Amino acid sequence: MSRWEPNARGRLETAALALFTEHGFEQTTVAEIAGRAGLTERTFYRHFADKRDVLFPDTNPLGTFLVEALEGVPAPAAPMDTVAAVLDGVGLFFKDRWEFARRRQAVIAANPELHERELVKFAFLTATLSEGLRRRGVGEPAASLAAEAGVAVFKIAFGQWVAESEQRDLRELMRAAVAELKAVTSAGEAPG
Template structure:
């Protein structure tokens, strides 16, 4: 009969993050993580596929979650507002994860392998958002452009949230980043020659 380990997943995640921050992601093994957590490798395998999964656990659900939210958004919302509404909804769910997000981001920033994984993750989010916008009737290339801009707004806000974890939550930072983008664009009047 398997022995129940209280808070095993959290213990493994915390041990992994501590070790990654102390020695660098590449210099830590799964065995070292389990030893630090006081658990077995079998326990690790119940929760995570590999040590990278400790950092990106649950992120594979993000594209579908966001796409579903965009598809379910009020039909009266313009396409980009539907994207922002979905991103703010995701941020609301992440509200209590600030301390963990700060540590994760610090680890990812030190590893080219993890940075590449992060880029792949955001590419999947962009594709899912663009698909959802097309399902709502947004034409190409606008659907892809708006999805890319939405992801850029999210990443900017997320970076600020983890750089300055204070009272300003991620949803507010997303709204602020989107507003700053809109302000900086102003009333664009680009009449350059499109043939060049």
């Protein structure tokens, strides 16, 4: 193998996801991932601390994208309108990533040990969003409530989006979930 391989990280991610899908997360070794990618284990460890990091990278690109989307929302917007605009931007982040997201989610769903990491990721996203709202002048508890609601909307819409039979795009699903949330929380309206 040569010293330098182009797109090593991407190749490792692709190989890992394929092996996790074929053989299961627990049964897949780092050596197998590196071998499938045509790389060495040492190269794997240059990019990832362990095989879980393939699914949950230390540098969370979604968190970074969320902060950028939040900064792009014109002020002053109501907290939930800000969150809705951020979610719309997050939908763009996932554009053309359906197959990867679907396969990744299937691996996580099949492995209870990965559920905790997924919850930590959602907690990080909630904290990032609530902190961004506070920086925009949204007080408590409104910032935390809006952030929690936004991440709940994302989780529900994302779960629908990665389903095999779903035809709508993530942005459409999140917009529908935000509208439903607003409907069930409107004063004087009964859910249903």
